[in-house]
Amino acid sequence: MSEYDVVIIGAGVIGLSTAYHIKSRHPASRVLVVDKFNAAGQGSTAKSMSAFRCLFSSKVNYLLSDSSVDFYTYVQNCLGVDLKLTFVGYLWLLSEKEYGEMRPILKGLAANNLKYEEYEVEVLAKKLYLNARLAGDEEAEVLGLNDVYKGVFIPKAGIVDADSVAKFYEEEFLRLGGEIRYGVKVEGFIVEPCKPLGIPGEPFFWQEARVSGVKTSVGVINAKKTVLAAGAWIPQLLDAVGIECFIKPKKRQVFAVEAKKLELKRLLYTEGFNPVGCMPFTILPRPRVLIRPFPTESVFWLSYADDFPRAFRLEEDPQPEKNFYEYGIYQVLVKYFPQFRDCHPYSAFAGLYEINTLDGHPVVFEENDLIVVGGASGSGIMKADAIGRIAAALYDGEEYAVLYGGRKFKVSDLSIRERHVERENLQI
Amino acid sequence: MSEYDVVIIGAGVIGLSTAYHIKSRHPASRVLVVDKFNAAGQGSTAKSMSAFRCLFSSKVNYLLSDSSVDFYTYVQNCLGVDLKLTFVGYLWLLSEKEYGEMRPILKGLAANNLKYEEYEVEVLAKKLYLNARLAGDEEAEVLGLNDVYKGVFIPKAGIVDADSVAKFYEEEFLRLGGEIRYGVKVEGFIVEPCKPLGIPGEPFFWQEARVSGVKTSVGVINAKKTVLAAGAWIPQLLDAVGIECFIKPKKRQVFAVEAKKLELKRLLYTEGFNPVGCMPFTILPRPRVLIRPFPTESVFWLSYADDFPRAFRLEEDPQPEKNFYEYGIYQVLVKYFPQFRDCHPYSAFAGLYEINTLDGHPVVFEENDLIVVGGASGSGIMKADAIGRIAAALYDGEEYAVLYGGRKFKVSDLSIRERHVERENLQI
Numbered sequence: 001m002s003e004y005d006v007v008i009i010g011a012g013v014i015g016l017s018t019a020y021h022i023k024s025r026h027p028a029s030r031v032l033v034v035d036k037f038n039a040a041g042q043g044s045t046a047k048s049m050s051a052f053r054c055l056f057s058s059k060v061n062y063l064l065s066d067s068s069v070d071f072y073t074y075v076q077n078c079l080g081v082d083l084k085l086t087f088v089g090y091l092w093l094l095s096e097k098e099y100g101e102m103r104p105i106l107k108g109l110a111a112n113n114l115k116y117e118e119y120e121v122e123v124l125a126k127k128l129y130l131n132a133r134l135a136g137d138e139e140a141e142v143l144g145l146n147d148v149y150k151g152v153f154i155p156k157a158g159i160v161d162a163d164s165v166a167k168f169y170e171e172e173f174l175r176l177g178g179e180i181r182y183g184v185k186v187e188g189f190i191v192e193p194c195k196p197l198g199i200p201g202e203p204f205f206w207q208e209a210r211v212s213g214v215k216t217s218v219g220v221i222n223a224k225k226t227v228l229a230a231g232a233w234i235p236q237l238l239d240a241v242g243i244e245c246f247i248k249p250k251k252r253q254v255f256a257v258e259a260k261k262l263e264l265k266r267l268l269y270t271e272g273f274n275p276v277g278c279m280p281f282t283i284l285p286r287p288r289v290l291i292r293p294f295p296t297e298s299v300f301w302l303s304y305a306d307d308f309p310r311a312f313r314l315e316e317d318p319q320p321e322k323n324f325y326e327y328g329i330y331q332v333l334v335k336y337f338p339q340f341r342d343c344h345p346y347s348a349f350a351g352l353y354e355i356n357t358l359d360g361h362p363v364v365f366e367e368n369d370l371i372v373v374g375g376a377s378g379s380g381i382m383k384a385d386a387i388g389r390i391a392a393a394l395y396d397g398e399e400y401a402v403l404y405g406g407r408k409f410k411v412s413d414l415s416i417r418e419r420h421v422e423r424e425n426l427q428i
Numbered sequence: 429m430s431e432y433d434v435v436i437i438g439a440g441v442i443g444l445s446t447a448y449h450i451k452s453r454h455p456a457s458r459v460l461v462v463d464k465f466n467a468a469g470q471g472s473t474a475k476s477m478s479a480f481r482c483l484f485s486s487k488v489n490y491l492l493s494d495s496s497v498d499f500y501t502y503v504q505n506c507l508g509v510d511l512k513l514t515f516v517g518y519l520w521l522l523s524e525k526e527y528g529e530m531r532p533i534l535k536g537l538a539a540n541n542l543k544y545e546e547y548e549v550e551v552l553a554k555k556l557y558l559n560a561r562l563a564g565d566e567e568a569e570v571l572g573l574n575d576v577y578k579g580v581f582i583p584k585a586g587i588v589d590a591d592s593v594a595k596f597y598e599e600e601f602l603r604l605g606g607e608i609r610y611g612v613k614v615e616g617f618i619v620e621p622c623k624p625l626g627i628p629g630e631p632f633f634w635q636e637a638r639v640s641g642v643k644t645s646v647g648v649i650n651a652k653k654t655v656l657a658a659g660a661w662i663p664q665l666l667d668a669v670g671i672e673c674f675i676k677p678k679k680r681q682v683f684a685v686e687a688k689k690l691e692l693k694r695l696l697y698t699e700g701f702n703p704v705g706c707m708p709f710t711i712l713p714r715p716r717v718l719i720r721p722f723p724t725e726s727v728f729w730l731s732y733a734d735d736f737p738r739a740f741r742l743e744e745d746p747q748p749e750k751n752f753y754e755y756g757i758y759q760v761l762v763k764y765f766p767q768f769r770d771c772h773p774y775s776a777f778a779g780l781y782e783i784n785t786l787d788g789h790p791v792v793f794e795e796n797d798l799i800v801v802g803g804a805s806g807s808g809i810m811k812a813d814a815i816g817r818i819a820a821a822l823y824d825g826e827e828y829a830v831l832y833g834g835r836k837f838k839v840s841d842l843s844i845r846e847r848h849v850e851r852e853n854l855q856i
Contacts (some may be wrong), residue, residue: 357672
């Protein structure tokens with residue numbers, strides 16, 4: 001088989017955005033995407049909560065998200081592609097301590113044009129039938145829950161359809177002449193010397209070596225440049241060639257509860273936060289249980305991103321755990337929103353985060369003709385466009401990427417060797 | 429079984445130094461060391477090159493090594509324990525480019541009392557029968573080798589017997605009443621809620637949880653504090669509870685060549701560098717093939733620490749690879765030291781480095797009653813005493829550890845959260 005200019009591993013939203021941006025800069029180049037699944041975005045992209053927020057403590061994360069969301073807005077409003085992008089907003093319910101931690105972050109972002117509104121707890125209690133005062137509740141005390149002290153509402157945030165975003169990039173990439181091969185599992189990299197001598201056993205350590213393609217379930221695919229965008233599978237593939245990426249896989253679970261009861265319907269379709277008349281994506285005080293409204297389906301998605309002792313573990317088919325909802329999420333949820341009393345999920349799913357354990361930012365770097373794009377740490381959908389543009393700029397050896405809207409981004413800031421990011425304090 | 433105050437996983441040199449220093453501060457505490465092998469230092473400690481150098485680009489690494497070597501010197505000279513510590517020195521053979529990189533590091537360390545001598549290449553060529561000029565040699569060009577431009581000799585460096593160091597700590601620890609159980613394989617951690625409620629499935633994510641001991645091949649061992657000092661096995665055990673340590677395992681190989689030929693004997697017993705009349709531990713220009721003299725056995729140990737594409741991989745019984753010597757080390761070695769022409773190893777061994785991929789320094793940190801001590805990145809023997817003292821200070825919640833000789837060290841500088849070290853540029 002002849003050599004491709006680029007082979008991209010992973011047809012998730014990050015891989016497809018990268019493929020599209022590389023191909024659109026190089027219409028004549030042969031760019032191939034491979035994925036073990038049989039369609040676009042069937043891995044962790046499909047298991048995402050599909051929400052977005054232009055709120056991060058780090059300026060880099062904010063910029064990645066803000067410019068990507070601007071692009072998705074343009075795609076939906078100007079190109080007429082329905083991404084189901086809906087600005088329902090994010091509502092952070094904060095304990096007094098959390099509010100104290102959040103304030104300086106908000107002040108900093110406000111200077112960067114971020115709009116937000118603060119809500120008094122009495123107003124929220126009335127609007128959402130929120131139970132904000134838990135002091136004195138013995139169960140809440142055992143659960144370690146705190147009173148809601150204040151709410152912070154972010155209007156530039158909301159929900160989107162991850163599948164539609166992945167398919168948008170797929171279609172555009174194919175339209176430009178990009179190639180995709182589904183059902184192809186990558187087993188490892190081909191490593192060859194830069195200057196082959198024809199001696200068996202090459203490369204030896206005194207030879208410069210490079211990644212020259214991938215070994216797959218359907219044979220070897222050679223490429224001038226290999227792009228690894230396989231999400232949670234990135235570290236496993238990189239370990240085999242001794243490259244560190246600071247990414248760890250971790251299971252994340254989402255439980256879907258129907259808004260059957262009147263009180264739940266009333267909660268889901270709360271008016272006054274946004275033009276669609278829907279409750280915002282809501283974050284409870286620590287432990288931060290997440291409520292993602294799904295108004296078109298009359299459903300809530302409930303989740304929690306657990307830390308210790310949840311394993312860093314790669315699983316081919318991660319499963320949601322019944323007890324994680326029953327003894328975990330439900331117990332916390334029902335204290336703040338008694339509307340959920342006796343409500344159990346009718347379905348659930350689990351995917352893998354690809355967590356950057358260094359600083360909570362994506363990595364985009366190149367070593368030995370291998371470009372690594374990943375580590376979005378649970379916010380890949382909302383940053384995919386910017387990440388793809390940065391990867392494409394790296395592919396072209398450019399110092400700066402131009403993100404949607406014209407803002408410039410120094411490519412090496414997301415590298416490993418010359419990394420330059422602040423630690424993210426608002427990971428959820 | 430009753431609860432131990434401390435259980436330490438790993439009876440390598442780092443685990444035993446830690447055990448000794450904790451026990452010597454707490455003679456009345458029950459401190460247990462467990463190891464899967466049947467004696468002290470049988471893991472990567474036994475597979476080490478057993479050399480030391482008080483030369484690192486980072487002040488932290490220098491201090492860890494310098495104070496540990498001072499302690500070993502005291503043990504051997506004042507306590508009369510033979511650690512086979514011999515100051516043969518380190519000789520770095522540097523290309524012009526490498527010399528340029530090394531100079532500022534040496535100047536910086538000289539201000540910190542480091543003594544070193546520069547050698548002109550002609551002097552070295554005469555003393556060691558070194559072939560310093562490779563320009564024009566076609567094979568050397570293919571190998572990418574450069575002329576030796578200068579030599580830098582570090583007197584405070586040399587060889588030691590890793591086994592004797594491990595056994596010293598073992599004996600002292602046992603003498604103080606410490607307990608060791610060999611042949612016990614740790615399978616994982618016990619995680620329990622800090623405030624148990626007696627509900628099956630605890631801990632739930634809203635509960636604070638802690639490591640309360642280890643599951644082993646001989647049953648559960650409970651402890652108030654668990655210390656993980658299992659070298660290259662650290663990341664595997666930590667992944668299972670979702671704690672990041674920035675350590676990766678990597679195979680390292682050592683090949684033993686006898687000094688049979690007269691020219692090799694003459695090289696091994698080169699006079700003039702040190703009082704024992706032995707060649708120094710010698711580092712060739714890049715790629716940095718290492719020569720470790722073993723004068724009492726009339727042997728050279730040869731090694732090379734390869735990077736890409738050598739895998740990060742955990743292996744129960746890593747094996748040396750014949751071709752790694754024949755097509756790798758030998759080819760480079762014989763260009764600079766033609767005395768090795770036609771010399772092949774009579775034995776070889778392989779172990780695992782526990783590489784800290786963040787900055788090349790050890791990690792010493794505590795999370796949830798679990799203390800992690802490791803990541804010495806191939807220089808564990810020469811830093812083990814300092815690392816053990818820092819871990820013991822962390823166990824006691826002290827801000828500073830006092831290293832041998834009285835120098836103070838801020839414990840959190842080796843932590844993950846408040847880490848404060850410069851990147852190490854002299855890893856070999």
